[in-house]
Structure formats: C-alpha cells, structure tokens
Amino acid sequence: MTTSTAAPPRRPRPRAQLTSAQRFANFSYRATPYVYISPFFILFAIVGLFPLVYTAYVSLHEWSLIGGDGGFVGLDNYASVLGDKKFWIALRNSLSIFLLSSVPQLIFALLIASALDTNLRGKTFWRMGVLLPYVVAPVAVALIFGQLFADQFGAINNFLSIFGIPPVRWHVDPLSSHVAIATMVNFRWTGYNSLVLLAAMQAIPRDYYEAAVIDGAGRIRQFLSVTIPGIRPTLIFVIITSTIGGLQIFDEPRLYDQFGQGGSDSQWLTLTLYLYNIGWDRFDFGKASAVAWLLFLVIAVFGLINLMLSRRISTEGTK
Amino acid sequence: MSAASYSPAQLARFRRRRMRNLAIAQRRPGWVGYGFLGLVLLLSILPLYWSFLVASGDSTSARDPNLSWFPGGHFLENAISAISNPAVNFWKALGNSILVSVTVSASVVFFSTLAGYAFAKLKFKGRGPLLVFIIATVAVPTQLGVVPLYLLMAQYGWIDTMQAVIVPALVNAFGVFWMTQYLSQALPDEIIEAARVDGASSFRSFWSIALPIARPAATMLALFTFVASWTNFFWPFIVLSPQNPTLPVALSLLQANYFVDYSIVLAGTLVATVPLLILFVVAGKQLVSGIMQGAIK
Numbered sequence: 087m088t089t090s091t092a093a094p095p096r097r098p099r100p101r102a103q104l105t106s107a108q109r110f111a112n113f114s115y116r117a118t119p120y121v122y123i124s125p126f127f128i129l130f131a132i133v134g135l136f137p138l139v140y141t142a143y144v145s146l147h148e149w150s151l152i153g154g155d156g157g158f159v160g161l162d163n164y165a166s167v168l169g170d171k172k173f174w175i176a177l178r179n180s181l182s183i184f185l186l187s188s189v190p191q192l193i194f195a196l197l198i199a200s201a202l203d204t205n206l207r208g209k210t211f212w213r214m215g216v217l218l219p220y221v222v223a224p225v226a227v228a229l230i231f232g233q234l235f236a237d238q239f240g241a242i243n244n245f246l247s248i249f250g251i252p253p254v255r256w257h258v259d260p261l262s263s264h265v266a267i268a269t270m271v272n273f274r275w276t277g278y279n280s281l282v283l284l285a286a287m288q289a290i291p292r293d294y295y296e297a298a299v300i301d302g303a304g305r306i307r308q309f310l311s312v313t314i315p316g317i318r319p320t321l322i323f324v325i326i327t328s329t330i331g332g333l334q335i336f337d338e339p340r341l342y343d344q345f346g347q348g349g350s351d352s353q354w355l356t357l358t359l360y361l362y363n364i365g366w367d368r369f370d371f372g373k374a375s376a377v378a379w380l381l382f383l384v385i386a387v388f389g390l391i392n393l394m395l396s397r398r399i400s401t402e403g404t405k
Numbered sequence: 406m407s408a409a410s411y412s413p414a415q416l417a418r419f420r421r422r423r424m425r426n427l428a429i430a431q432r433r434p435g436w437v438g439y440g441f442l443g444l445v446l447l448l449s450i451l452p453l454y455w456s457f458l459v460a461s462g463d464s465t466s467a468r469d470p471n472l473s474w475f476p477g478g479h480f481l482e483n484a485i486s487a488i489s490n491p492a493v494n495f496w497k498a499l500g501n502s503i504l505v506s507v508t509v510s511a512s513v514v515f516f517s518t519l520a521g522y523a524f525a526k527l528k529f530k531g532r533g534p535l536l537v538f539i540i541a542t543v544a545v546p547t548q549l550g551v552v553p554l555y556l557l558m559a560q561y562g563w564i565d566t567m568q569a570v571i572v573p574a575l576v577n578a579f580g581v582f583w584m585t586q587y588l589s590q591a592l593p594d595e596i597i598e599a600a601r602v603d604g605a606s607s608f609r610s611f612w613s614i615a616l617p618i619a620r621p622a623a624t625m626l627a628l629f630t631f632v633a634s635w636t637n638f639f640w641p642f643i644v645l646s647p648q649n650p651t652l653p654v655a656l657s658l659l660q661a662n663y664f665v666d667y668s669i670v671l672a673g674t675l676v677a678t679v680p681l682l683i684l685f686v687v688a689g690k691q692l693v694s695g696i697m698q699g700a701i702k
Contacts, residue, residue, distance in 0.1 A: 118607045122523035123535065125516040126576050130542060133573040137550025137557065144552055201442050204434040214689040215446040217696070221681040222453065223636035225653040226674045229660065230456045233667050239468035241455060247470075277449065278696060285697035326544070334548055337638045344660045358548075358639070366643060371552050378549040385546050
C-alpha cells in the first residue's frame with residue numbers, strides 16, 4: 087500500500103493550504119493515541135503518584151484524622167517512629183516473614199515447575215490443581231490457617247503430637263507465628279509462581295537438554311546448568327515481585343488472631359499493620375505517613391539487594 | 406564422515422542410543438514426579454477440606470483431635486448463622502463485591518485494550534518511553550500512599566462508598582502491558598489500514614476491529630482482575646465501614662467477637678469462597694494459560 091495514512095507526511099505543506107477543518111482533522115489524528123493512553127496516566131497521577139509524594143508532605147506535619155494539618159514539625163514524626171520499639175519489632179517481623187515465605191516458596195515453586203515440565207499424563211489437571219489455592223482470598227486463607235495453627239488442640243499441633251512433638255505455641259513465639267503466617271503466603275502463591283516458572287522452562291529449547299544428556303549431565307546437573315540459566319529473567323521477576331509484595335504483607339497478620347493487633351507482644355506485627363494501627367486506630371496520619379516512607383525505603387533497598395543477588399546467582403549458574 | 410562408513414548394525418545402535426538420550430531429555434516422570442505432585446495437590450486441598458469438616462461440625466470441631474474425615478451434618482446451619490449475623494451484613498457485602506469486581510474488570514479491560522491498541526498499532530511521539538514508564542510503575546508500591554488517598558476520598562465525601570474502591574482500580578499498568586503485547590502480534594496492520602481507507606474513524610476501528618480481536622486476551626485479563634478485585638482487602642478495609650463492606654471486609658468481622666464459634670466462621674469463609682471456586686472450575690484452564698502466557702513476555 088503506497089498511500090498509507092499511518093505514516094507522517096514527509097514534506098511539510100504550507101499552512102495556508104489547509105482549511106480549518108483539515109487542520110482539526112490533522113490535530114485529532116495526532117492527538118488520538120494520547121487520548122487512548124491518557125486514562126492510565128491520569129489515574130496513576132491522581133491515585134498513585136500524587137498520594138505517594140503527598141505522603142512525604144504529610145509525614146513532615148502533625149496531622150490527625152479528625153483535626154487535619156496541625157502544622158509543620160520537620161522530622162519529628164520520623165524521630166518518633168524510629169524511637170518506637172514497635173517499629174523495629176515490626177521491621178524484624180516483616181523481614182522474617184518475608185524470608186520465610188519467599189525462600190521456601192521459590193525453592194518449592196522451582197521443584198513443582200520442574201516436576202510439571204515433564205511429559206505428564208493429564209497436564210491440565212496437575213496445572214489447575216497447583217493453582218487452586220490462588221482463588222482463595224488471603225482473608226479466607228488467614229481465617230483457615232489461623233485455626234489450623236491454633237495453640238491448643240489446633241489441627242497442626244494435633245498432627246505433630248502423633249510424632250510425639252510437643253505443641254508449638256504458634257500464637258505466642260515470634261518465630262513460630264512467622265512460620266505460620268509465611269505458610270499462608272506460601273499456600274496461596276507457590277502454585278501460581280510455579281506456573282510462571284514452568285512457562286519460562288518450556289521456552290528453553292529441548293535440544294539443550296539433549297545436548298546436556300549427551301555430555302553426560304544428570305538430572306541435577308541439567309537443572310543447574312540448563313534450566314536455571316534459561317529461566318533467569320523470569321526468576322528475577324518472581325523474586326522482585328515477591329519482595330515488593332512480601333514486605334507489605336497485611337491481610338494475613340491482621341487476621342491471624344481475632345484482635346488484629348499483631349499479637350499481645352507484637353510477635354507478628356508487620357510494618358503495614360503498624361502503619362494501619364497508627365493511622366486508623368490512633369488517627370495519627372503524620373506518623374503513619376512517616377512509617378509509609380520508611381517502608382518505601384526498606385522496599386527499595388531490599389528490591390535492589392535482591393536484584394543484585396539474583397543476578398549474581400543466576401549468572402554463576404551459567405559458568 | 407559419511408554414513409556409508411558404518412555398518413547397518415552400528416547405525417541401528419546409534420539410533421537406539423539417540424532415542425534413549427531423547428527420552429531422557431524429554432524427561433518422562435517416574436512415580437517420584439507423580440508422587441510429589443500428588444502431595445502438592447493434597448496440601449492445596451487439605452486446608453479447604455479441613456475447614457469444610459469443621460464448618461459442618463459444631464463449635465468444638467476446630468479443636469477436636471479425633472475430628473472425623475467425613476463431614477458432619479451442620480454445614481447449612483452454620484452457613485446460615487454466618488450469613489444472618491447482623492454484624493457481618495453478608496448480602497450487602499456480596500452485592501458490593503459483585504458490583505466492585507464486575508465494574509473494575511470491565512473498566513480495566515476497556516481502558517487497557519484502548520491503551521494497548523494505541524501502543525501496539527498507532528504511531529506517536531514518545532510511544533516507547535511512555536510504555537517503559539508504564540511497565541516501571543508496576544514496581545512502585547502505591548499501597549503506601551494510603552494516607553493521602555484516604556484524605557482525597559474524604560475530600561470528595563467518598564469514604565464508605567463503592568466509588569472509593571472502584572475508581573483507584575479502573576485501569577492498571579499490568580493490563581495495559583498485557584493488551585499491548587497481545588494486540589501487537591494478533592492484530593495485523595493491514596486490517597486497520599483497510600478500515601481507515603474505508604473511512605472508519607480511529608475509535609470505530611478500535612471498537613469494531615481491535616476489541617473483537619482482543620477477546621481471548623481480554624477474557625484472561627478480566628478473569629485475573631476479577632480474582633484480584635474479589636480478594637482485595639487492605640484498601641477496602643480502610644475506606645469502607647462494617648455497615649457497607651465487601652466480602653473480605655465482612656469476613657474479617659466474623660471473628661471479631663470475644664466468643665467465636667469457628668465452625669460458623671469457617672462456614673462463612675467457605676460460602677464467600679464458593680463464587681471464586683466456581684470461577685476456577687469454569688475458567689481454571691484459562692487462568693493457567695493466562696499465567697503461562699504472561700510469564701514469557
């Protein structure tokens with residue numbers, strides 16, 4: 087086709103030759119793509135970017151839910167948050183739950199994905215099967231697992247007692263409660279992530295495995311030298327998204343017991359739960375905003391660390 | 406080296422060896438593979454089945470060390486107690502959840518397809534950088550802007566309304582990226598040009614050509630948006646009141662008493678999960694292929 091209207095006019099014609107109607111048509115033709123993509127940008131500006139930036143402004147002010155802006159206070163809110171023992175406990179808990187959920191989840195997702203990446207009978211059945219937990223809402227997962235992990239005669243403690251293991255105090259000991267909450271996250275997301283990794287594994291040409299077999303590589307060697315390098319970009323993607331999501335965990339710790347305060351001793355208080363409690367239980371928006379920005383920094387730092395780590399690990403696999 | 410220098414017996418041996426290598430490379434699963442996946446499946450189902458056992462029992466079931474593997478006869482009774490609990494507003498929550506999830510899914514599909522169409526098929530200045538910008542926003546934890554977002558909603562008098570939940574979710578970066586990817590390979594340039602030659606306006610060619618062609622990807626996007634919307638908790642929990650909740654917010658109220666009967670709580674939890682379980686049975690295949698297609702890109 088020679089008279090493609092999609093291509094911009096090569097020779098700029100003198101303006102006088104265009105009628106106003108033509109000029110309008112020309113303008114609307116040029117403007118149309120921007121109109122089509124504008125909803126995202128407008129919405130992101132109003133409900134995404136602006137609130138995030140304005141959080142910094144609020145964090146420098148005394149600001150209560152009812153009274154509103156109570157004046158500039160500099161870094162007082164930050165000082166008060168950093169001086170609060172609960173903040174550091176919440177930071178520790180968030181990191182601990184994040185590690186307990188992301189590391190085992192990634193390992194299991196890799197194992198499940200490589201089990202699925204074979205000539206299985208009933209592929210669709212198995213793939214759907216591992217995805218089932220994904221459609222259970224985190225709130226529902228938290229209510230169910232909160233009971234499975236009950237301290238006295240909970241189903242998991244009952245099960246452990248069969249092997250003579252004494253009851254674990256899932257709602258008392260910090261580490262045990264972190265394990266329980268991480269289990270909820272893993273329950274919902276492991277299958278989902280294994281499908282993501284499976285897709286990446288299937289994009290690896292089968293000849294590579296054949297060549298590896300001819301070179302005498304066993305299963306484990308194939309996995310380390312062919313599979314891992316082959317799915318590297320996807321692996322990094324999964325690690326980064328689970329970092330951003332994992333550090334903001336809220337639903338599960340909020341509903342882990344009936345009080346929603348993160349435990350009597352803040353055993354499973356996470357940073358987002360801490361933010362919520364300051365903002366909507368104590369109505370201190372200035373301090374809540376300071377927490378939000380500190381959490382933002384934590385996420386940025388860990389996102390970058392993970393990016394570097396996962397890059398290094400997966401390149402070492404290729405050597 | 407030519408094949409003629411080998412005897413037929415040698416060639417046959419080579420072929421057998423090659424077939425064996427291929428078989429290993431194709432990796433047929435043994436019982437270990439099936440056993441492992443079976444265990445994974447069991448662990449995926451067991452928590453749900455256990456909560457059904459508890460929900461069909463009585464108030465002691467959740468703590469019963471000798472809980473029967475067969476459901477008791479009280480599920481309906483417990484589900485009705487949960488649904489009719491006046492503090493929970495179950496029917497209102499169900500209506501709100503349907504309203505929010507349907508509206509958000511429709512809107513995300515429409516705006517994402519529109520933007521995807523522009524990015525995939527229309528030429529304009531800054532197209533590349535703008536698309537990169539959109540993809541980069543995925544990594545921005547916008548959830549941390551809740552305080553100003555709440556102030557904004559208060560300003561407009563939207564606290565405790567469904568607009569407050571719907572409007573921030575009308576379009577998202579993932580949707581735009583997803584539709585751009587799909588349309589750039591599924592929609593041939595020639596069709597759009599032909600439509601333009603025939604005098605179709607830009608919006609007309611979007612509506613009558615791009616939208617129908619986008620249907621497979623749009624269906625998947627709608628499914629994922631629906632699930633995300635239906636299970637969303639943090640923001641609705643902040644901005645909605647117990648009198649006007651969505652289902653997850655209502656569920657969170659089930660155990661907010663000092664004396665909690667967990668057979669009722671879990672019955673309510675299961676009832677609220679049923680719509681998505683139905684969706685999973687009907688469209689689980691598409692969810693699986695959606696995740697797998699999204700991963701490669």
